[in-house]
Amino acid sequence: MAFESGILEQGLGAADEAALHRNEPPPGWLLEAIGAHRVRAVLAPLAVLVVVLVGWQSLCESGAVSPLILPSPLAIAEAFIKDGPNLLAAATVTTIEALTGFVLGNILGFVLAVAFLYSELSRRTVYPLAMAAQAVPIVAVTPALILWFGNGMAPKIFVTMFLVFFPMLVNALRGLRNADTEVMELLYTLSATPLQQLRMVRMPASVPFVFNALKISACACFVAAIVAEWVAADRGIGYLIVLYGSQYRMPQVWAAVLIGTAISMAVYGLVVFAEARVAPWLNRRKRPISD
């Protein structure tokens, strides 16, 4: 954007500017310049990545690093091909656990925030407990969760929910309280019901805060599910990492980690995409004027 505006500032003639103002297609030279910039934007990081991968491969082939510590990129690629079906099946399990925990945890956090907003009693009684619960080292009590919920997906979903609900609770509560005072007064004079206040003013006001919470938990939900699987599981990415790790199949361990990272980033990307669709003004507001 900065580059494009730079072109506009430096090289746009009066005729071109007039054409732009008439919403006509931009001149050919401008499109070419923008295209070249985009190609460079893709090629530059790609070139760095290639250099890093070649350096990494050379380091591994030199024997300076034990293959039990750092596998080569080619070995990791081979592991993707060789163990792809296993890795994808495990990734599906972990994704289901992570996303179920993500959805349930965020719903719980938001519902609690609404309850705390309207009920002084619930805020005084439950909020301190919710805060204290956040301090519980949940991974340490995972064996107990397995006793209660069995060894399936339930304890992993619970751990994920547990780690996800608090950021949503805190952010949503702050967002719901962030409603414009004058608008709230207007609604009061119009005798709006609490539900109308919530729907028309408080919930829209909380949107930026809610998306902040969703972004935090988009990656955290995956980490939580994988860590819960480490403790005890017979499926999932966390299980595979423990199993492959115990057999020193480091390329497979890295492949599992990379798949987890990719899915986690995809979930984050989906949240960002949803934010852009639901609240496009948030992104526009963040951009500096020079863009």
Added chain:
Amino acid sequence: MSTGLFPTDATQRRKLRVRLAAVAFAATALAGLAGSAGAEELTKLSVVLGYVPNVESFGAEYALKQGYFKDEGLDVTVIPAGQGVDQVQMVSAGTVDIGISNPEQILAGVAQGAKFKVFASEFQKTPMAMTCRKDSGIEKASDIAGKRVGVKTPAKPFFDLFMSKNSIDPASVTTTSIGPNDISVLISGQIDCEVTTFAFNEPRLIEAAGVPVNVFSFGDYGLNSQVDSYFVSDAFFADPAKKELLVKYLRAEQKAWMEFFKDPAGAAKFMVEGGFTDGLDLDQQTYQAEKQALYMKDAFTAEKGFMWVNLDTWKETAQNALASKVTDKLIDPTDLLSTEILEKVAPPKM
């Protein structure tokens, strides 16, 4: 006050003090020099234990405390292990000289390209076992059909092989994954058996919680291995000077182990009261010390010597590692093992 040629008492005392100080200084300096020379003579060596310090690692800890290593000219650093400490990776990366680990792990490392040399083994019979609640009615391995078994994640391939070797249909057993140190699921009755346990660790703790158990050692079911084997990198072993260090190390540790066999209960007390790790229970450690002695000696050690590496056992372990897919190829342990250090140490035949 001076009186000419004849010194007074005070003058004599002053001179005497000066001479004594000079002698004392010279003696201190000499002692210091001798001391620093002695310290320089000690050669640094590091060892990572097989687990958190307990009677299982009495040899290294006692030899260190009693100065047996120092007597051999070694300055040994003992690194405790436990959850998250991987001896195979540490030796492979060169961050530690000697590793003590299970053969399955060493073989898995070799299968992935690491080069090691195994020069001694603590256990002749594996203490790895399946522990079952007595009230489950399981008296022999085949009785687990129709029962619920908790399996630790890394032990899953091992348990699958155990069922296969003992003609147990996996479909007839309900398995569930459990945490690495979890005995609560067995105590609570959610499972009938747990795999794997150390034959004299978890069973004792479970019984202390009021649940009588039956213990099935995997060594009796075709899955024997020389647990807690001592290994170094191939490069380390190839250096004659470093090989000599291993002789000294093993000689000192063996001396400590002889004290263990004289008084296992005293060894347990030493480990508990020595403050090597938190949370050791004297009753459990005494029980473990007395039981583990039976797993460390057998007819083979009576013939060859204490801590001798057994090629036949390693061959069996290598076959099992391949069958359980812990390794993706059959590792021939012939080149992996060496009795060279043991031959020089000449351990007692017991």
